[in-house]
Amino acid sequence: MSERITLTEAMVVRLKRSSRLRFDKARGIHTLLVPERVVVLNESSVMIIEALDGRSIGAILDDFAVKFTAPREVIAADLLKMLQDFTDKGYLDITP
Amino acid sequence: MKDAPQSEGQSAPKSQFALLGAASPDRSYGLPLAVLAELTHRCPLQCPYCSNPIQLERASRELSTEDWCRAMDQMADLGVLQIHFSGGEPCIRKDLEDLVAHATKVGLYPNLITSGVMMDRERMMRLADLGLAHVQISIQGARAGTSDRIGGFKNALPKKFETAAWVKEAGLALTINAVMHRQNLDELPEIVDIAVQMRAERIEVANVQYYGWALKNREALMPTIAQLKETTAFVEAARARLQGILSIDYVIPDYYAKRPKQCMGGWGRQFFNISPSGNVLPCHAAETITGLKFDNIREHSLEWIWHNSDAMSCFRGTGWMPEPCRSCPLKEVDFGGCRCQAFALAGRADATDPACEKSPLHASVFETAMAESTHGHDRLIYRNFSGTKEAPLPQKD
Numbered sequence: 001m002s003e004r005i006t007l008t009e010a011m012v013v014r015l016k017r018s019s020r021l022r023f024d025k026a027r028g029i030h031t032l033l034v035p036e037r038v039v040v041l042n043e044s045s046v047m048i049i050e051a052l053d054g055r056s057i058g059a060i061l062d063d064f065a066v067k068f069t070a071p072r073e074v075i076a077a078d079l080l081k082m083l084q085d086f087t088d089k090g091y092l093d094i095t096p
Numbered sequence: 097m098k099d100a101p102q103s104e105g106q107s108a109p110k111s112q113f114a115l116l117g118a119a120s121p122d123r124s125y126g127l128p129l130a131v132l133a134e135l136t137h138r139c140p141l142q143c144p145y146c147s148n149p150i151q152l153e154r155a156s157r158e159l160s161t162e163d164w165c166r167a168m169d170q171m172a173d174l175g176v177l178q179i180h181f182s183g184g185e186p187c188i189r190k191d192l193e194d195l196v197a198h199a200t201k202v203g204l205y206p207n208l209i210t211s212g213v214m215m216d217r218e219r220m221m222r223l224a225d226l227g228l229a230h231v232q233i234s235i236q237g238a239r240a241g242t243s244d245r246i247g248g249f250k251n252a253l254p255k256k257f258e259t260a261a262w263v264k265e266a267g268l269a270l271t272i273n274a275v276m277h278r279q280n281l282d283e284l285p286e287i288v289d290i291a292v293q294m295r296a297e298r299i300e301v302a303n304v305q306y307y308g309w310a311l312k313n314r315e316a317l318m319p320t321i322a323q324l325k326e327t328t329a330f331v332e333a334a335r336a337r338l339q340g341i342l343s344i345d346y347v348i349p350d351y352y353a354k355r356p357k358q359c360m361g362g363w364g365r366q367f368f369n370i371s372p373s374g375n376v377l378p379c380h381a382a383e384t385i386t387g388l389k390f391d392n393i394r395e396h397s398l399e400w401i402w403h404n405s406d407a408m409s410c411f412r413g414t415g416w417m418p419e420p421c422r423s424c425p426l427k428e429v430d431f432g433g434c435r436c437q438a439f440a441l442a443g444r445a446d447a448t449d450p451a452c453e454k455s456p457l458h459a460s461v462f463e464t465a466m467a468e469s470t471h472g473h474d475r476l477i478y479r480n481f482s483g484t485k486e487a488p489l490p491q492k493d
């Protein structure tokens with residue numbers, strides 16, 4: 001990759017083969033295991049990651065807005081912030 | 097290749113896990129998060145700053161596949177999340193595939209720390225299919241001459257490029273480990289370019305830590321202050337330029353610092369290391385401290401060792417600290433710095449790390465570093481089994 005990717009709603013993002021969602025039994029927490037880091041996830045981040053199933057970001061947002069009866073813009077801001085951060089750190093694969 | 101730089105030493109996993117280091121209610125320390133599994137001390141390279149002990153272990157003393165698999169079962173039960181297969185060169189072990197498969201089976205996140213000179217494409221694809229997640233490849237220099245001379249191995253760079261390409265082809269995460277010192281610091285910009293070319297997500301830029309082999313070579317490796325200033329400025333600019341392309345982890349050498357580096361989340365709090373023969377160490381360099389008694393996985397379970405081993409508990413927490421650490425507000429931040437460095441420089445493992453400004457030895461350590469960096473010779477003593485040998489003086493290019 002030679003340029004930073006800025007996410008848009010049309011893009012499809014997936015977990016890289018090297019990013020692994022894992023429930024940590026010993027501590028009772030959800031984690032994303034990535035190189036040299038253990039990212040502790042709260043429930044909503046787990047839901048976001050589980051939704052990365054090949055749909056576009058926009059489609060996921062439509063779905064969440066209905067499911068959680070919350071304003072789409074509010075959800076979009078949170079979700080894009082988290083996914084952009086994960087993208088910058090190299091945890092996700094992106095298809096334009 | 098035991099030269100993977102990390103913030104704590106040439107190869108100890110870093111403590112990015114602070115969040116999880118929280119103590120359990122009945123104990124003052126938590127559960128281990130990551131384990132460095134040193135599969136062997138054998139290595140085709142001979143880096144003069146290797147963090148393996150001066151007394152390298154022979155192949156005949158290495159743990160068997162069954163020993164490692166049993167240890168991994170126990171790690172998973174104990175709460176370990178990540179395993180770093182390291183060495184020496186872990187690819188020398190013919191059972192690497194079995195070990196990666198077992199790590200995956202018990203839910204550990206497998207990472208391979210390698211020099212990248214012994215891989216072939218089929219093996220990389222096999223390892224990926226068995227669950228390998230992340231590969232760290234060391235780079236000794238950006239130019240062929242430097243790379244060959246520092247590693248004591250011919251034509252390593254082209255091999256590393258090949259291995260890096262296979263890592264990416266397999267869809268795995270790639271980190272470049274660059275251990276820096278006076279003789280290669282000027283090549284750092286080129287090393288960062290190489291990491292980008294290889295499509296690595298991360299690069300770990302660590303300055304040599306001076307114990308074990310590196311202490312023998314300190315004169316030849318100690319960077320100058322001018323080099324450090326330049327490097328720090330370069331890293332800051334590169335971080336901004338490469339945001340979203342390459343993450344840069346950078347650790348300054350603490351001989352020139354005012355405060356010591358943090359001892360990886362604290363001794364015996366988040367991490368342990370298993371040596372090729374099964375000794376459990378609080379950190380990869382702990383065998384450089386003479387007088388510590390280590391327990392072995394052939395004799396005890398990891399759970400027993402984590403909670404009961406003397407070596408694990410002797411510097412755990414803050415109770416062991418002398419002044420000035422004892423009354424210092426930073427004692428829970430850096431845990432008194434590095435025990436291995438304290439032993440190497442002050443002669444006592446329980447001394448305040450001389451890298452700290454408050455240590456009585458700080459001034460002399462700083463002056464020695466300055467003097468060695470400007471007047472020291474460049475001859476290297478290589479890390480190998482057959483005693484040491486000296487390199488020919490570098491060709492000026």
Ligand code: SF4
Binds near residue numbers: 356432
């Ligand atoms: S005195 Fe001890 S605890 Fe305080 S900063 Fe120095 S090494 Fe750390």
Ligand code: SF4
Binds near residue numbers: 105108358378382433
């Ligand atoms: S004592 Fe702590 S800081 Fe020093 S090498 Fe060991 S783990 Fe790292």
